[in-house]
Amino acid sequence: MCRGVRRCFAQVWHSGRSCLHPAKDSWTGKEKRNAGNSTKLMPILESAKGVTRASELARSSSRILALNFRGEDYCLDMEISRSKAGEEIAFARSLVALEAKSEGLQAVDGVFTNFNDSAGLIDETQRMKQMGFTRKTPIHPNQI
Numbered sequence: 001m002c003r004g005v006r007r008c009f010a011q012v013w014h015s016g017r018s019c020l021h022p023a024k025d026s027w028t029g030k031e032k033r034n035a036g037n038s039t040k041l042m043p044i045l046e047s048a049k050g051v052t053r054a055s056e057l058a059r060s061s062s063r064i065l066a067l068n069f070r071g072e073d074y075c076l077d078m079e080i081s082r083s084k085a086g087e088e089i090a091f092a093r094s095l096v097a098l099e100a101k102s103e104g105l106q107a108v109d110g111v112f113t114n115f116n117d118s119a120g121l122i123d124e125t126q127r128m129k130q131m132g133f134t135r136k137t138p139i140h141p142n143q144i
Contacts, residue, residue, distance in 0.1 A: 043067055045069050057099075067100040108135040111137050
């Protein structure tokens, strides 16, 4: 993700308090021993609550590296349908990018689910870059 970053822990968080004690119950013994203060954190924002608390999450720890917006799960939480163009999530996406940038963090956009549509992925990635996102989450080797 970034030069010099050896470990980054991503987890769904709904408040800044979550960043103080990220869940480690699924980590291996080696991960727990190595976590320390050097592990960078990337809150995943995939609910209305998470998005509305993006600012709080961005400022909650000096270990925060990026905010990651997940549009598919956000739509489920909001009980809305996801379109290819993504107009229904444009405000939430913009808010996450804005809060990340305002705190000097990276903004990571969620997955593009049609991993066989290279042209669609390129189009969406270019639009997200224009919104301020610096990364996109891949879900398939075709997307790397």
